[in-house]
Amino acid sequence: MIGAIVYIALARSLGGGGSDYNGAGNGEEQIVEIPQGATLSSMGPQLEELGVVKTSKAFQGAAMANPDADSIQPGFYRLQKKMSATSAVEAFLDDDNKVDLLKVAGGLTLNDVKVVGGETRYGIISNISRVTCGEDGAQPGCITVQQIEDVAANTDPAELGVPEWAIKPVKDNKGDPRRLEGLIAPGEYVINPNGDAKSILKDLISRSAEKYNSTDITGRAKAIGLSPYELLIAASLVEREAPAGEFDKVARVILNRLKEPMRLQFDSTVNYDLDEVEVATGDSARKRETKWNTYAMDGLPTTPIASPSEEAIKAMENPADGAWLFFVTVDQDGTTIYSNTLEEHDDAVQKAYESGILDSKR
Numbered sequence: 001m002i003g004a005i006v007y008i009a010l011a012r013s014l015g016g017g018g019s020d021y022n023g024a025g026n027g028e029e030q031i032v033e034i035p036q037g038a039t040l041s042s043m044g045p046q047l048e049e050l051g052v053v054k055t056s057k058a059f060q061g062a063a064m065a066n067p068d069a070d071s072i073q074p075g076f077y078r079l080q081k082k083m084s085a086t087s088a089v090e091a092f093l094d095d096d097n098k099v100d101l102l103k104v105a106g107g108l109t110l111n112d113v114k115v116v117g118g119e120t121r122y123g124i125i126s127n128i129s130r131v132t133c134g135e136d137g138a139q140p141g142c143i144t145v146q147q148i149e150d151v152a153a154n155t156d157p158a159e160l161g162v163p164e165w166a167i168k169p170v171k172d173n174k175g176d177p178r179r180l181e182g183l184i185a186p187g188e189y190v191i192n193p194n195g196d197a198k199s200i201l202k203d204l205i206s207r208s209a210e211k212y213n214s215t216d217i218t219g220r221a222k223a224i225g226l227s228p229y230e231l232l233i234a235a236s237l238v239e240r241e242a243p244a245g246e247f248d249k250v251a252r253v254i255l256n257r258l259k260e261p262m263r264l265q266f267d268s269t270v271n272y273d274l275d276e277v278e279v280a281t282g283d284s285a286r287k288r289e290t291k292w293n294t295y296a297m298d299g300l301p302t303t304p305i306a307s308p309s310e311e312a313i314k315a316m317e318n319p320a321d322g323a324w325l326f327f328v329t330v331d332q333d334g335t336t337i338y339s340n341t342l343e344e345h346d347d348a349v350q351k352a353y354e355s356g357i358l359d360s361k362r
Helices: 002-013 041-050 056-065 085-092 124-133 145-154 164-172 197-214 217-222 228-241 247-259 267-271 310-317 342-355
Strands: 029-034 075-080 102-104 187-189 326-329 336-339
Touching: 029 041, 041 056, 056 085, 075 085, 102 124, 124 145, 124 197, 145 197, 164 228, 187 197, 197 217, 217 228, 217 310, 228 247, 228 267, 228 310, 247 310, 247 326, 247 336, 326 342, 336 342
Parallel strands: none
Antiparallel strands: 029 075, 102 187, 326 336
16 A cells, blocks of 8 residues: 555656656657757756657756757757657757758848859748758748748738838839848848748848848948948949959949949849849840849849848948949959959950850850
């Protein structure tokens, strides 16, 4: 009788049918977030509530027993329900279970870019889809590229966290997902793979707006005679046109041409909405009237053509000294010649043709 009483007391202390599950889970996926600043052992109550582990106490004990538990990184993880506490700790420590970060580099575009005769560079929208879908593209709640594009094209910009200074141009381009170009700043983002397209875009754009506004983008733009949105557009041109280390020179050309006034005539703006791109653009492409083609329109494009880095924005604020109106890269090493006159520029373009860098691969 005494033995029975002891057994019942022990069973109660372990949570009835035992304090832990057995094995690595039941196959039912559960997304778990470890917030910034949280410790692994502090996740016990949440994991118990989500059904990942049987008891918080068991998980906390397993976390404290694992010497690598302190190395856990914040982010979202793909676990399963009904995991043993030890299996759950090990799952958090396995990088294969961590949802990939969304990485936005300076110069990245919303849409994919297919290079003539080369590879496809995946854009921000495709990368968002890939993060939520996993490598196999079959995760529950997977968000498609089409779903993201529909939200980007048609949702009220205020509902997406678009900053006040960009709301009008974004509204003016309703129906086109590219109206959000440049409003997701370069950086690395933890995104919730369980979120829908609207909540994910809102999170990315809101965080980017906060970043831009925290650096007084309005005042910075005013100092060079541009609006904040125009500053993003100009900086995106720098991002797509300038060789490394020469952002300030291309920024100077942009400002000099706008002041003349003189059409910018940047091949990057021609390429922006072409199905396939390459360094050289032909006469027929340059004659196309689009929202971005600066061969066929005055001033800046209607929207940015990429996500501009802080380096590109600073280059627009602090352009190099010079009277240049032209520039061209003349070899595969990236050597770029800046010219004041058309005659000088034509000589430089000839060097570029002789080097083969402007040869079309179409």
